[in-house]
Amino acid sequence: MPKDGGIGASTVRREDIRFLTGKGRYTADINLRGQAYACFVRSEVAHGRINGIDTAAALAMPGVLAVMTGEDFTGMGGNPAGWHIPSRDGSAMREPKRPVLAHGKVRHVGDAYAVVVAETVEQARDGAAAVVADITELPAIIDMARAVADPSHRVHDEIDGNLAFDWGWIEDNRAAVDAAFKIAPHVTTLELVNNRLIPNAMEPRASIGDYDAGTQDYKLYTTSQNPHLHRLLIAAFVMGMPENKLTVIAPDVGGGFGSKIYHYGEEAAVLAAAKAINRPVKWVADRSESFLSDAHGRDHVTKIELATDKQGNFLALRTETMANVGAYLSNFSTATPTFLHGTLMAGPYKTPLVYVNVKAVFTNTAPVDAYRGAGRPEATYSIERVVDKMCRELSLDPVAVRRANFLTPDQFPYTTPVGLMYDTGNYQATLDKLMEIGDLAGFEARRAASAKNGKLRGLGLSTWIEACGIAPSNLVGQLGARVGLFDAATVRVNATGNISVMTGAHSHGQGHETVFAQIVSDKLGIPASSIDIVHGDTSKIPFGMGSYGSRSLAVGGTAMVKAVDKIIAKGKKIAAHMLEAAEGDIVFEDGKFSVTGTDKAKSFGEIAFSAYVPHNYPLETLEPGLEETAFYDPANFTYPAGAYACEVEVDAETGKVDVVGFACADDFGNVMNPMIVNGQVHGGVAQGIGQALLELAVYDDNGQLLTGSYMDYTMPRADDLPMFTVDHSCITPCTHNPLGVKGCGEAGAIGSPPAVVNAVIDALQRGGHSHVKHIDMPLTPSRVWAAIQG
Amino acid sequence: MTHVTMTVNGKAVAGEVEGRTLLSSFLREGLGLTGTHVGCDTSQCGSCVVHVDGHAVKSCSVFALDVAGGQVKTIEGMANADGSLGVIQQAFQDHHGLQCGFCTPGMVMTTAALLAGNARPTEAEVRHGLEGNICRCTGYHNIVKAVLAASGQDVAAIAAE
Numbered sequence: 001m002p003k004d005g006g007i008g009a010s011t012v013r014r015e016d017i018r019f020l021t022g023k024g025r026y027t028a029d030i031n032l033r034g035q036a037y038a039c040f041v042r043s044e045v046a047h048g049r050i051n052g053i054d055t056a057a058a059l060a061m062p063g064v065l066a067v068m069t070g071e072d073f074t075g076m077g078g079n080p081a082g083w084h085i086p087s088r089d090g091s092a093m094r095e096p097k098r099p100v101l102a103h104g105k106v107r108h109v110g111d112a113y114a115v116v117v118a119e120t121v122e123q124a125r126d127g128a129a130a131v132v133a134d135i136t137e138l139p140a141i142i143d144m145a146r147a148v149a150d151p152s153h154r155v156h157d158e159i160d161g162n163l164a165f166d167w168g169w170i171e172d173n174r175a176a177v178d179a180a181f182k183i184a185p186h187v188t189t190l191e192l193v194n195n196r197l198i199p200n201a202m203e204p205r206a207s208i209g210d211y212d213a214g215t216q217d218y219k220l221y222t223t224s225q226n227p228h229l230h231r232l233l234i235a236a237f238v239m240g241m242p243e244n245k246l247t248v249i250a251p252d253v254g255g256g257f258g259s260k261i262y263h264y265g266e267e268a269a270v271l272a273a274a275k276a277i278n279r280p281v282k283w284v285a286d287r288s289e290s291f292l293s294d295a296h297g298r299d300h301v302t303k304i305e306l307a308t309d310k311q312g313n314f315l316a317l318r319t320e321t322m323a324n325v326g327a328y329l330s331n332f333s334t335a336t337p338t339f340l341h342g343t344l345m346a347g348p349y350k351t352p353l354v355y356v357n358v359k360a361v362f363t364n365t366a367p368v369d370a371y372r373g374a375g376r377p378e379a380t381y382s383i384e385r386v387v388d389k390m391c392r393e394l395s396l397d398p399v400a401v402r403r404a405n406f407l408t409p410d411q412f413p414y415t416t417p418v419g420l421m422y423d424t425g426n427y428q429a430t431l432d433k434l435m436e437i438g439d440l441a442g443f444e445a446r447r448a449a450s451a452k453n454g455k456l457r458g459l460g461l462s463t464w465i466e467a468c469g470i471a472p473s474n475l476v477g478q479l480g481a482r483v484g485l486f487d488a489a490t491v492r493v494n495a496t497g498n499i500s501v502m503t504g505a506h507s508h509g510q511g512h513e514t515v516f517a518q519i520v521s522d523k524l525g526i527p528a529s530s531i532d533i534v535h536g537d538t539s540k541i542p543f544g545m546g547s548y549g550s551r552s553l554a555v556g557g558t559a560m561v562k563a564v565d566k567i568i569a570k571g572k573k574i575a576a577h578m579l580e581a582a583e584g585d586i587v588f589e590d591g592k593f594s595v596t597g598t599d600k601a602k603s604f605g606e607i608a609f610s611a612y613v614p615h616n617y618p619l620e621t622l623e624p625g626l627e628e629t630a631f632y633d634p635a636n637f638t639y640p641a642g643a644y645a646c647e648v649e650v651d652a653e654t655g656k657v658d659v660v661g662f663a664c665a666d667d668f669g670n671v672m673n674p675m676i677v678n679g680q681v682h683g684g685v686a687q688g689i690g691q692a693l694l695e696l697a698v699y700d701d702n703g704q705l706l707t708g709s710y711m712d713y714t715m716p717r718a719d720d721l722p723m724f725t726v727d728h729s730c731i732t733p734c735t736h737n738p739l740g741v742k743g744c745g746e747a748g749a750i751g752s753p754p755a756v757v758n759a760v761i762d763a764l765q766r767g768g769h770s771h772v773k774h775i776d777m778p779l780t781p782s783r784v785w786a787a788i789q790g
Numbered sequence: 791m792t793h794v795t796m797t798v799n800g801k802a803v804a805g806e807v808e809g810r811t812l813l814s815s816f817l818r819e820g821l822g823l824t825g826t827h828v829g830c831d832t833s834q835c836g837s838c839v840v841h842v843d844g845h846a847v848k849s850c851s852v853f854a855l856d857v858a859g860g861q862v863k864t865i866e867g868m869a870n871a872d873g874s875l876g877v878i879q880q881a882f883q884d885h886h887g888l889q890c891g892f893c894t895p896g897m898v899m900t901t902a903a904l905l906a907g908n909a910r911p912t913e914a915e916v917r918h919g920l921e922g923n924i925c926r927c928t929g930y931h932n933i934v935k936a937v938l939a940a941s942g943q944d945v946a947a948i949a950a951e
Contacts, residue, residue, distance in 0.1 A: 012883050019891025020879040020898065022825015022865035029824035122808070202829045202837060202892040202926050254827070254892030255926050287830035509890030509927045679886045679932055686929030710834030710924065718920040718930040723913075723948055748929075 006522030007739075010675035013514040015507070024252045027206040027221050032280035035208065036065055038270055039124035040283070041114035041131045042292060043106035046140035046364035046703020047155070050104060050113060050133060058116055058130040063123030065277050067131065068269065069114040070103030076272075077237050079263055081329035084480040085338050085360070088168030095164065096156040096362075098328040100238060100265040100272070106135060107155055107327035108364050109703055110292025112265060117273050117281055140703035144301060144322045144361040155327055155362040164325055164334065164360040169342040173417060177355040180316035184307035188390035193776040194378045196299035196324065196697040197690075198713055199371050201508075203254020204285040205294065209270030213278055217245050218271050224250035224536075225260045225506050226546020231538050232483070233263040233331065239271065246271075250536040253508035257687070258370040259294045260508065261548050262331045266293075291708045296697055297371020299324035300337065304382045306390050312401040316353035317345060319382060323368075325360045330369035334360065339479050340375030340467075340549075346416035347383045348427040348465045348641055349405040354417045364703045370548065372687055372749040376466040384462045384754035389773060392765065398758075399435070402463050403428060409732075420467055422639045429730040430665040431463060434643040437727050438663030446647065447766070450660075455649040457660075458763025462644045462755035468743040469554030469638035469734070486633035487551070488543040489560035491520070491567050493626040495612035497605035498530040501563075504544015505556030506535050510745065511676045512552060516560060519672060519739070523564045525591025526604055542629050550743025553672065554638050558737045562630035570626060571607045577618040578602055578610060638734045638742040642666035644685075646755035650763045655785030657760055659689055663725040664751065669734045669742035677744045681726045684748020690716040691749075692756035696778050714778075753777060764788065794858050798823070799867030807854045813847075814838045816854035817864060825865035825895045829924070836923030839896040839903075840864045846903035848922075865895035868902070878902055878940045885945070887936035889927035896923050901937050910941050 005011050018024050055067040078097035085093050102113040116127035141147045141155055147162040155162055168174060181187060201223075208221040218241065224230045227248040235243040253260060266283055273281040285293070300321050307316040323337035342356035391398040406427040407414055414422045435441070443459050450457035470476075473484035490502040501520055505512055513533040521528040534540055544556065568588050575593035576583040585596050594601035602610075610617055611626040647661035664681055671677050694714040698706040707713040733740025760779050764772040764787070772787045791806040798821060805820040817823045817840070826849055829837035833851040840849045841863040868876050875883060878901050888894040897920070904911065904919040911919065916937045917930070925933060939945045 013886070015891070016883040016888060017875070019888055019894050020865075020875060020882055021869050022823065022895055024825070024891050026824075026827070026892065028828075029818075031819075122810070200926055202835065202890065202924065203827070204829065252891065254829075255890040257926070287832070287835070511889070675886050679889060679928060682929035682931040683889065683927045684929075686931075687926070709832045710830050711832050715924050715926070716929075717924060718934060719914075719917040721917075721930055723934070724929065724931050 005528045006518055007672055009518060009673065011514055011518055011673060013511045015511065015513045026203055026252045026254055027208065027223050028284045030208060030221055030251065032208060032210055035280040035282050036117050036119060036277060037121045037124045038273060038281050038283040039116050039128040040112040040266060041116065041128045043102065043109055043111040043113060045106065045135060045137045046109050047138040048106050048135040049138060050102065050106060050135050052134045053114055054132040055114070057132060058127045061123065061127045061130050063119035064116060064127040065119065066117040066273060067114060067127070068273060070099060070101040073100040074103055076100055076239055076268065079233065079265065080237050081334045082331045082482055083335040084482065085165045085167050085334045087166045088171050093165045093334065094159050095329050096159060100268045108366050109705055110289065110366060111327065112293070115269050115273060117277060140364045140701065142363055142365060142699050142701060142703050144324055144363060147361050147363050148359065155364055159362065162362040164329060164362060167338050167358045169338070169356045169418060173353060174355045177316050177318050177353045180353050181305065181307050181318060184315050185309045186394060188306045188386055188393055189303065190386045190389050190774060191303045192382065192385060192774065194298045194300040194302065194381055195691060195695070195777045197297040197371055197695050198291055198697050199257045199259035199294060199297055200715060201255030201257055201259055204287055204290045205260065205264065206284040207267045207270045208280055208282045209274035210280040211271065211275040211278065217247070219247045219249065220267060220271055221249045221251065222267050223253050223260050224248065225253065225256040225508055225548055227506065227536055227538050228504065228544050229546055230263050230267065234268055238268045247539045250506055256508045257372040258297065258374060258548060261546065262295055262369055287710070288708060291713065292705060293366060295330045295367050295369035296326065297368065298378060299368050300378050302382050304386045306386045308390055310394060312390060312394055312396045312404065314349055314351040314405050317351050318355050319345065319357065321358045323358055323360050324363055324365065326363060326365045326367035328367050330367040333367060333369040335481070336370045336375045341379050343418045343420050344376050344379035344465070344467060345383065346418050347380065348407060348425070348463055350407050352417060356418065365699050372684065373746040374549065376746065377750045377753060380462065380464045380750050381754045384464065385757060388758045398461055402461065403431065421636060423636055423735040424732040425639055425641050425667065426730060426732050427463060427641055430641060430667050431643040433665035433727055433730050434645055434663055437665060437725050438645040440645060450649050456652055456763040456767035458648050458650065458759040458761070458766060460646045460755045460757065460759030460762055462751050462758065464751040465639055465641040466746060466750050467637035467639060468550035468746060469634055470549030470551045471634065472636055473633050484633065485545055486631055487545055487556040487559045488629065488631045489556065489563045490542050490627065490629040491560065491563040493567060493608045495609055497526065497608045500532050500534055501560060502534045502541040503556050503560055504541055504546065505552035506547045508547070510547065510552060515673045515676060516557065519557060519561065520564055523561065524604060550745040553739065553741045554734065554737055554743050555632060555634055557739060557741065559630050559632035561738050562632055563628045566628035566630060567626060570628065571604070573622055574607050574610055574617065575602050578616055635736040638669065640666065640668050640742040640744065640747055642747060642751055644751040644755040646752070646759040648756065648759040648763055650760060650784065652767060652788055655781035655788065657693055657779055657784060659722050659756065662722060664727065664748065665730060666728045666744070666747055667730045667732055668728050668744045669731060670740040671728055672741065677728055678726050680744045681748045682724050684746060685724055685752045686716050686721055687749045688752025689721060689756055692753040692777050693779050694720065760784065792855060794854055796857050796860050796862055798862045799864060809853065809855060811854045812850055813852040813854050813857050814849040817849060823864050823866050827892055827895055829892065834924065836896040836900060837893050839899040839923065841899060841903060846900050865898055868898060881936040881940035885932050885936040885939055887928065887933040893923060893925045897925065897933060901940065905941055910943060913938065
């Protein structure tokens with residue numbers, strides 16, 4: 001049993017109180033004295049040469065204070081890609097400058113080329129409408145295959161072939177993989193699209209720039225998943241200022257899903273504008289701007305081949321992928337289709353030979369970057385779809401085939417052929433658990449019942465693994481990362497015994513304020529109500545790389561635990577002095593420092609008080625105060641894994657798919673708060689079902705976004721989804737962090753899309769439509785109906 | 791600018807607005823009631839739902855002047871008189887019906903209107919009733935559960951607890 005409110009308890013969330021009473025404080029809710037408002041002027045064409053921008057009319061509009069264009073930012077640096085990915089021929093990645101505002105050319109619809117600052121939001125909008133740009137429209141490069149094949153059009157004039165890189169992983173494996181395919185008894189080939197998505201955190205992006213002319217300090221309030229990363233990018237790369245002159249505050253943030261990891265030009269623009277007019281400048285995106293300018297997700301076109309023997313044993317796997325990076329390289333855009341995708345292509349299987357090729361293609365579309373799961377959903381979808389197709393081709397049971405190819409628990413630690421070292425896992429256990437909680441044995445009866453109602457019922461499986469807890473810095477550094485990916489925390493024990501924890505992780509829905517307090521409470525034996533979790537402010541927190549890649553607990557939480565350990569270690573020294581005992585004889589348990597084998601003890605509060613009122617204190621050997629900081633760099637990724645089952649009913653007359661059951665058996669390692677973990681899985685699965693059935697970002701041939709609002713882009717709504725059956729009782733604790741945690745934030749979005757598509761194909765195959773081997777996501781009624789018609 | 795008066799959460803309020811000022815803007819910017827959120831510009835997401843004269847409305851789709859003299863209730867008016875969470879708010883906390891919190895005010899206001907018209911809805915009725923509110927975090931599982939619980943129904947049997 002977990003301690004009351006400690007590790008493992010389903011403690012309800014403290015942050016809910018402010019969110020449920022309207023007292024949340026999101027960036028758009030913040031108003032600074034004297035603030036002006038910014039409105040960005042965005043390109044209406046996908047590709048065009050800027051001949052000139054006439055701002056005179058805008059400047060003459062009522063209330064307009066300033067108009068800035070790309071020209072005003074040419075002295076600044078570019079917003080960089082965070083990873084350098086060389087091509088397989090050894091050539092360097094081609095990375096065009098990404099300016100604060102477009103200059104020379106606009107490269108996607110929504111590319112901002114000017115900003116108008118005015119007294120009110122309405123005046124800023126009116127002013128933006130009065131900016132006159134002379135732009136010569138150029139042919140839009142939208143389709144990836146054409147972008148690569150047609151040398152006459154370039155998104156960036158200096159980059160021929162529109163390729164950022166052509167990456168092979170692992171190049172040394174290529175010949176052996178090709179040789180295995182030549183002699184394989186069976187080869188299954190599948191061409192598929194991992195559909196382009198728009199993240200759509202419910203809070204649109206927003207930023208407020210502030211400048212203090214007296215101290216020359218900048219302050220930025222912004223919708224960020226990682227305020228320190230924003231500070232680094234803005235200060236060191238874009239605006240060229242000392243980091244200590246910029247504070248970045250990410251207050252309550254209304255969801256991220258990746259889209260708020262990145263630095264966007266609007267943030268530098270409001271800072272520069274604030275300095276220019278010497279007043280705070282606020283910008284809040286409307287949803288239409290979000291659709292056009294937030295980094296999109298996925299967008300891979302892949303050919304995957306699986307070589308097997310006739311019994312379905314995997315012999316080799318090979319993929320070729322074109323990954324759309326859009327018009328510019330967003331911060332994580334080069335890592336997502338490569339080291340977060342190619343390295344996962346072994347899945348939970350013992351496939352001995354794997355080779356992955358990824359071409360990153362520039363197009364005149366919004367930049368594409370990490371979206372919940374980031375590369376790992378793409379890998380999982382490709383693998384789990386081709387495995388299912390192989391099972392059908394060879395008339396094999398998809399459960400038995402997966403079992404036969406799983407790594408077994410005795411094989412860990414296991415080095416994959418794509419460069420990762422899985423530390424632990426038990427894939428058989430999660431599959432067994434799935435069979436139980438999903439009642440897979442009862443499927444046939446449910447199918448018969450559906451058939452009586454005229455519906456085709458199908459069952460789809462997905463067994464998945466991911467690498468998260470991002471990331472061991474020395475490893476990712478070798479792979480091209482330009483930053484470290486450790487994290488940090490400070491635990492400050494106040495004189496009166498209560499605690500402030502400053503964490504580099506950032507909560508934008510994950511509930512850190514509750515869970516992190518549970519952990520500290522558990523470790524120190526003091527009530528969680530005496531512990532505050534502080535996040536999202538670079539002026540308060542030592543450092544931090546933020547929250548994404550399911551890293552908050554595994555990396556940020558570990559830093560916090562290590563800082564707590566230092567507090568306990570110092571407390572033992574203080575206690576040894578006060579209790580006149582040897583430090584080695586002091587034990588800390590249940591909030592008390594005791595001399596082992598005696599009843600002599602000091603409470604945690606007494607020790608804290610003594611640290612701040614050091615009247616009886618070893619001042620000659622120990623500093624007063626009780627505050628510790630720890631930085632933690634993980635030794636390895638963590639490897640959550642699981643097994644998912646989806647049941648669908650298909651109406652063959654309309655092509656409509658209903659998800660009627662969804663079960664998840666996950667191994668997240670140790671679980672700190674089961675209620676929150678369940679919620680993370682629910683949300684991830686909903687996004688995965690959205691990808692599989694509903695969501696698609698569509699650009700027409702001219703580069704106009706046809707799905708630019710909630711009228712056109714289909715978000716999952718309450719009546720699109722079933723209740724989910726979720727279990728995380730299969731636990732193989734992570735071997736290299738003290739909490740034994742792996743991360744759960746992305747799992748649902750990674751594991752679910754192939755389960756849904758496999759279920760639909762299963763329904764159609766069992767229902768007599770055996771010609772349907774594959775349908776690309778999203779499986780809308782029209783696509784399913786068309787597939788049925790052949 | 792036009793002078794407008796209305797009652798918000800039981801208090802008489804007044805302000806100067808343009809003809810184009812939306813109710814959501816008047817609440818947020820004019821009255822500082824920032825619990826009402828704006829998540830889209832096409833009346834689709836429901837983050838901005840408030841009650842006007844007892845009906846749930848999307849405050850981004852109503853001009854402040856159109857509500858002149860009306861009774862408006864926002865998320866800030868949903869707690870009990872002693873400041874404790876109301877029944878719906880408490881159910882959302884108890885059943886983890888929110889994550890990032892951005893859609894939450896709209897969800898609570900829609901739920902209140904739903905339950906006012908249907909005291910014991912079925913799961914299907916709840917899902918249909920929440921169709922106009924988008925949540926990107928929860929997959930709706932725990933929201934639906936919270937709404938059912940708020941209506942006094944036993945949700946212990948619902949999977950995944």
